Amino acid sequence: MVRYLIYRPIGTCVVALTLVVLGIIVTRLLPVSLLPDIPVPEITVQASYPNADARQIQQIIAQPLRNQLLQLNHLDDLEAISNDGQVIIKLRFDYDTDVSLAYLEANEKIDILMESLPRDMQRPRVIKAGAGDIPVFQLNVQYKDDSSDFLELSNFCENVLKRRLEQLQEISFVDMTGLAMAVVLVQPNISSLQQTGATLNDLSELIRKQSGELGNVIIKDGPYEYSISFEASLRNTRDIENLYFKIGKENPRLIRLGDVAKISIQEQKPTGLYTFNGKRAIGMAVIKQNEAQLLRLRETMNSLVKTFEKDYPQLDFKISQDQTELLDLSISNLISSLITGALLSFVMILFFMKDKRILLLIGLVIPISLTITLLGFFVFGISINIVSLAGLVLGIGEIIDSAIIIIENIEQHLERQQEIGAVSISDACIHGAEEVIKPLFTSVLTNSAVFLPLLFLSGIAGALFFDQAIAVSLALGISLLTSYTFIPVMYFQFFKNTKPAKSLPTAASRMSLKLYNRVFYFAMKHPGIMVSFWVLLTLGSIWVVKHIDKRGMPAISRTELETYVNWNEPVSPQESDRRLISIINKLDVKPLETGLFVGQQQFLLNNRLHQSSTEALVIAKVNSPAAFDSLDLAISKSIQQDYPSAVYETRPALNVFEQLFQTAESPLRILLSGRHSQLSPTLAMVDSTNKLLAKNGIIVQAPPRRERIQLHVQTDKLLLYNVDAEQVIKVLRMQLNNENIGILRSDQQQIPIFLGNQTSPLGLQDLLNKSFVTNRDGQYISLKEFLNYTKSVDFAALYMGKDGSYVPLEPEVKNENVPALRTKVENLLSSVEMLSSQFTGSYYRNLSYIEDLAGIILIAVGMLFFILAAQFESLQQPFIVLLTIVFGTTGALVSLYLAGNGLNIMSAIGLIVLIGLLDNDSILKIDTMNRTRDTLSLMETIRKGGEKRLQSQLMTLLTTVLGLLPILWSSGLGAELQKPLALAVIGGMLLGVLISWTFIPLTYYWLEKNRVERNKKS
Secondary structure (H helix, E strand, O other): OHHHHHOOHHHHHHHHHHHHHHHHHHHOOOOEOOOOOOEEEEEEEEEEOOOOOHHHHHHHHHHHHHHHHOOOOOEEEEEEEEEOOEEEEEEEEOOOOOHHHHHHHHHHHHHHHHHHOOOOOOOOEEEEEEHHHOOOEEEEEEEOOOOOOHHHHHHHHHHHHHHHHHOOOOEEEEEEEOOOOEEEEEEEOHHHHHHHOOOHHHHHHHHHHHOOOOOEEEEEEOOEEEEEEOOOOOOOHHHHHOOEEEEOOOOOEEEEHHHHEEEEEEEOOOOEEEEEOOEEOEEEEEEEOOOOEHHHHHHHHHHHHHHHHHHOOOEEEEEEOOHHHHHHHHHHHHHHHHHHHHHHHHHHHHHHOOOHHHHHHHHHHHHHHHHHHHHHHHHHOOOEOHHHHHHHHHHHHHHHHHHHHHHHHHHHHHHHHHHHOOOOHHHHHHHHHHHHHHHHHHHHHHHHHHHHHHHHOOHHHHHHOHHHHHHHHHHHHHHHHHHHHHHHHHHHHHHOOOOOOOOOOOHHHHHHHHHHHHHHHHHHHOHHHHHHHHHHHHHHHHHHHHHOOEOOOOOOOOOEEEEEEEOOOOOOHHHHHHHHHHHHHOOOOOOOEEEEEEEOOOOOOOOOOOOOOOEEEEEEEOOOHHHHHHHHHHHHHHHHHHOOOOEEEEEEOOOHHHHHHOOOOOOOEEEEEEOOOOOOOOHHHHHHHHHHHHHOOOOEOOOOEEEEEEEEEOHHHHHHHOOOHHHHHHHHHHHOOOEEEEEEEOOOOEEEEEEOOOOOOOOHHHHHHHOEEEOOOOOEEEHHHOEEEEEEEEEOOEEEEOOEEEEEEOEOOOHHHHHHHHHHHHHHHOOOOOEEEEEEOHHHHHHHHHHHHHHHHHHHHHHHHHHHHHHHOOOOHHHHHHHHHHHHHHHHHHHHHHOOOOEOHHHHHHHHHHHHHHHHHHHHHHHHHHHHOOOOOHHHHHHHHHHHOHHHHHHHHHHHHHHHHHHHHOOOHHHHHHHHHHHHHHHHHHHHHHHHHHHHHHHHHHHHHHHHHHHHHO
16 A cells, blocks of 8 residues: 555645545534533432422322332432422433433323322423533623512513523523512401401402413304403403402492402512522523534623623623633643643654654644544544543544654664665655554554443443543544555655665664663563562552542542531521621632522522522632632631531532532441331431440531421311311411412413412411401401411431432541441441441442443453454463553552542543553564564564664653643643543553563563473474
């Protein structure tokens, strides 16, 4: 093929240029995202039943739903969390589950169950989400002044802003929270009702009948048929005021409703609030289309916000939680690393190769390979994201490697031709490229073999790094094809009119050759020392594996802090909001921006904000990691001092990776359940367990609890005063503005109508004293005569899993201490007869990731062995490469440990990258030795084989290390995620040089010596 192309330079260049132009064109068409669009094998079921407490929710809603949903296929785990008024059921499936089918099946199960659920309850919502459903930013809308007309703002956001945003082709959906809900409040004047003789039943029945649906009728008129609908009689508050009802039997008269009651549209009592920078706001989370380019969406969004600010000057528009900043910074850092690494690689090449034309030749290979790789992205449907860009950064070193090896081999052929006096540049180009293409192809194949098993990694991790595996494999394959076809053709064109002269080695080449020979002869003369060194290094790596930190994702610097608070008191959302604003205002470290998600939120797709009315989440942004730590301490101190009974947790705000990998979960969760009962443990049992653990030095924060009031109806008094129980409940609900009596159907919305009061009771006892109920004789009697109450304390939230009810405890523990703490807890709880325990947490989830990766690495090594066995026609020589990989990973583990990093998904992928890099040099070196072992002595064959590959080996080492080195001093999410990977590769490559100069020669020498002796005997 090279012989055919070398005399067709124009055709070769035109094809290359065409592919480059196509690559540049499709780059503008490629989707740009933070992450690949992957399905998340989770479904959330949300069910609300206002005014029911957590126990009632669990018994009448959560339990039936759980039993029904347990029948879903491929269900891995289930967790049902019951709070006052709502239940959230999180369903996790095996990763290979078709989430769309699971979604349909879950809806079918719920449809079957609806007959068994309360009739006045809305159908539960079933929500499925993928990585693409994570909002890219949030638009916060609020009044500039202290205007309180939040109903108007909510209606404007829902009917105007949301529609304008969703009209953008880059936006898929706008999820909203903080909206005020309208309600028509009918407030009867009790004294006026007494004078007219009317009752609350008269009012509620009148409105209920007038607001009901009258339906449609069909009328025939000759050959025609018409559908006739009835116009809604209640369209505004004036229609309600003008309703009349009749009272009296002997002397009946009409009473206008507006004369005995006040009718107004008000904001419904909120179960949650959203506050941005100290003022109430509406949060509009923007979710992009899968095919959209994220940075282009940001430009469009910024332009639209400027239009909003001009059109609506009374409103303030601010963008927060901007994930595009992460992408922009990550892309900038990764591109900077790419360019810096390439420039450093060029400078390094100058130390080994004097001719600048060679530098130009290598410089042409990089953009050609990269642009054609992006064309491959388009063909395979891969987006430009943090993961795929990182794959390109990993591939840049190896893109140069193939070009360096082919150029060096061409020059070695020229040197041999000069020695025999028959110089032909064309023959040198042809034979130089053809000679190394087989080992280079094997090298690329083995590199792909170690990356492609990432596709079989279970869970989200496997799908997430699919793009990286494909990106690296594409970069390697395309760079090899480019080097094999383009390099010989262009080398011939550059040098065909140049008289070949014997090239003198550079100073760097002479120094490296001198160092290589010293190390080589030392290793061959002192094999015992080298073996001892490798054994000690292996033992050291075993110690490092046991003590190194293990986690799912690497630790990264933070500038956003999340604070979760449960007040452990029955406070309203308004009071919770007031407390948090007060805490933030008193802080010495002032955040740049703060978002307060107080109580229940209205987001549809955000699975993290399923809160009860007494819970809140604060997201505060600062300008530096140092300020982050100070803010963390200040908020913790303030909550401890002002609200000591509150349960709280401060943690870094989750980036998109952590939201996918659920890193907010505690390292260890202790799930307490009844040993002989399906019921969850009581408060007393949990408190005694906490005391037992605290006595033994295990600090566990008690689960949040909530004080509740239990009303008791005195049936004897009902009989005595001739009062219906339903009437007592109706009056009580009216006093709490919670008696729904109809619907007002306006042009664009349906507003519920509630019966309310005109006074504001100070508490429950005051409410009972000031409330009256009418008996069957029309007499008004105080509500306190029929009701009394008691107070109780229960868990704020109740939990159910696949195995039944439980109470979760989360001890304060670091990852490395989880196994010892679990053993200690198991021993302590074994003496508690009524309780059994299970253990979950992020520690075990991370272990499963690491175990999966270890299995993938074993599969990769197995594939590698079979490929090498086919290449070398030997079952022994592949073990040289495999043992080289083992020692190389030792260097990677040691470098991670010394740098304060640990084993995580990124460093494990670095180990996989390292396998491909280490086998590259080993394959080429062993292939060179095999081709010359019949013409030279064994010792000289080994030395010459290493010497022949020395320059390309060092250039490969330095291009790889220098290409990754910028990542170590870069900042941003992309760079910080790649640092463990870069450390693993750099540490393994540096040790790999020593392996190549000592271990490979020694092992090859022993294997070949034994082979020769066996041949002599046979």
